[in-house]
Amino acid sequence: MSRTRIHNLSISLDGFAAGEGQSAETPMGHAGQRLHRWMIATDFGTRMMGGDGGSTGVDDAVAHRHELGIGSEIMGANKFGPPGWQDDPDWTGWWGDNPPFHTPVFVLTHRPRAPIEMAGGTVFHFLDVPPAEALVVARDAAGGLDVRIGGGATTAGQFIAAGLVDHLHLVQVPIVLGRGVRLWDGLEGMESGYDVEVVSTPSGVTHLTFTRRAE
Template sequence: MSRTRVHNFAISLDGFGTGEGQTRDLHFGHAGERLHEWMFATRWWHGDEPGGSGGVDDVFTRQFDPGIGAEIMGAGKFGHPGWHEDPEWTGAWGPNPPFHTPTFILTHHPRPSVEMEGGTTYHFLDASPAEALETARKAANGKDVRIGGGPTVVRDFVAAGLVDYMHVVVVPILLGRGVRLWDGLEGIEADYRVESTSSPSGVTHVTFTR
């Protein structure tokens, strides 16, 4: 049976997965790009361009794609507050998004599906985590389903017992405000094998495997 996975999900030391004040130009609010600078420095991120580092961070980022057949993300990852009022909005990830699979947006404002470059097709669902996962699994054709975020969506799927593997990256910054990942998840470590790996970049990779 396909697994449900979370990859490269970065949080601050105080547990925030996104900052406060998200806008069209500030996708992560006042956090800016600080949660993801470790990723931008990897060879995986640079792709065919020269540069980027190998090592621990690169090894973890490369697990993002293999075996994934569909993604589920929240409305806040797809766009800024109010994007549903703009019929031309096709997401914060450009014309060729990095998902390359059927991608299901959880929103109270469904709209027709949108086909993007590179194999990504956005579908819009007003559904519970279990219902969305059932739909995504059908589209994944036996492959795994990635829960892409934001923090509220990841938290909801973990709380519902639907996540088999989760990779969280603890970044050594304090945000102080935003949306926290861990609220309401007290004791989840009892359901997983938890391992942590420190990186020279300063981040800590924490994996939760059911």
């Protein structure tokens, strides 16, 4: 069976994966780009933003694992758009005409709409179902490859709490946000089911990889 994976999910020292006050102008709220500067500086991040010439090294090598062996993605409504995007029939996500996913993407929302087919093979589907049901649909679409849980923090936390995540890669960034959307609420003791690897890098971030233990 395919695995369920989370990659490059950046959190602050106080556990926030997004700032407060998300809007069309501030996708990450008051956090701005501070949670993701480590990734933006890498070759992977630079390429994702349409450029080239980013740094190589451990951060870049780990970030690149985001793409390997993925057949579909599940994301929450707040990753797909700012509050109120459901009222805009022309909203197709943050990523322009050719989003970086190139797979089926399943957006969890209480207000589903018709699928949106984009350039490059990305097709956004909109579901109003619990995490376990969404995973069944996404696995079927993945064609035997893995399913990525793309975030945000609320959606990632729901899948972790439901015991549905096989591989979790977090990046702890040395900043304190103080407010926003926390990852860890309700997940006390989750680490007991995983082997945990910790790697610190010269950029100042710490990569934490949780791999589910075989039963």
